[in-house]
Amino acid sequence: MKDAIIYIKEQFKYLRIAANLSKYSTKSTSMQNRFGRLWEILDPLVQLAINYIIFGILMHRTAPDGLPPLPWMFIGMGVYSFMQHVITTGAKSVTKQFKLTAKMRFPVSIMPTSSMIGFFTELFIMVGGGLFLAVFSGYYPSVYWLQFLYYIPMLIIFTLSVSLLCSSIEVVFPDFKFFLNYIFRFLMYGSGVIFDLGHFNVIPQVFIQAQLINPFYYLIEGFRDIAFGRAWIWDKGMFNLSFWLITIFLLIVAANSHMKIRDRISDYL
Template sequence: MKEAWTLIKEQIQNIGIIFRISRYEDKAEYQSHYLGLMWEYLYPLIQIGIYWIVFGVGLKHGNATHGIGYLPWMVIGITPWFFMNRVTLDASKSIYERVGMVSKMKFPVSILPTIKVVSNLTTFWTMLVFTILIGLLNKVYPTISWFEWIYYFICMIAWLIAFGIFNSTISVLIRDYKILLQSLMRMLFYLSGVLFNFQTNAFPAPMVRVLELNPFFYVVNGFREAMFNQGHFWEQGTLNLVFWGFVLFFLLVGSHLHYKFRSRFVDLI
């Protein structure tokens, strides 16, 4: 627990550095491209268009989900997923890619995964605005439950920081872990309720209960329930405990491994 508190304090004490480096990374990543940062927004929009045509028009024939059009239902789920997927993969490589910075200067290495969280926030906010516009065009209007997005946003950030510090450390210790994580995230894309609703009679009840324990599903489904006013987070007693249990577990294990091996990162890489 002491190591987890140390990790949290490092994030708070270096918040200025986190935002400065994240802004630099945003500009540096696409500086050689003609459209520059526009790709941050074009890529997810292209992906949304493809998934809507294939799953919304092709397979579902535009059918509604719980009385809600498939397009707004899908977009509100895919928005946090795109963010979490990219941050998870970027954070897992954050220490490995910054070995030069780690070896040549005194630097709070634990903030590297958090930098990846912050650097991707611009795309997330843009996608959320796009989601709201899609909702309004499909007669989904704001309600008081939209304020619950604040809670699910906090959940999402907490989960990504905890999972990120764990993945970034394991990726240094075990080189093959990055490949395994990529495969896992591809599988979770279909098991997190992003493109289809598995909370139906088509799936066995025990299977649904297991899939609901997925932290990524908790966030995706939470954003959906808040937008469509289909429930409140305080009604999800067991799932709340399971989710925050996952966050605490990865935070404790990740911070322990991070501080145990941090002095050896350069040699391991």
């Protein structure tokens, strides 16, 4: 628990540096492209357009409970893509940026945080696109939108915890990045991002119930609850508790793992 507190303090203390590093990294990458930073907006918009054509025009997807399928799917994709990109990029951030941190006076623990900041634009555009379509479908802004104040911090805390843990694993076991990609390919279909698993009769009911304690599913459905005014946080009861316990556990394990290898990262690399 002590290591987790140290880690949290470091994130707040060096947040400005993390933001500057993210800004520099994004600018450096953008300079290699003709459209520069415009791709931060174009890329998620193109993704939404492609999925609109495939699922909205060609396949005529359906969503659970009679909800409009496109905003339901876009919101899920936005939240999931944010978690996927932050975790996979954050997992590599320590090994890639260690030489930079060794020359500067800031802890290497802020590298996953720096990686996360750059993906907020994509999150806001994709989720915003889903919210826009939800409004267009008759689901207007309501008091349920106040739950953004809960779900966004929970999204950040959970994603950073997993990202930090994965970064420690990748330092010790570089091949982990391949397994991480396989895991996210499975989670794409196992967390209700595009398909509602309840529609598939071949899937045992025990697996359908098990996804309710999946943190990825919890966060995705939470953002959908906001858009469609389906439920309040307290309506989820024990699933709130299971999410908090899993997140706190991951944060403690991630912080402890990071602190144990921090002074030996150069030896591993």
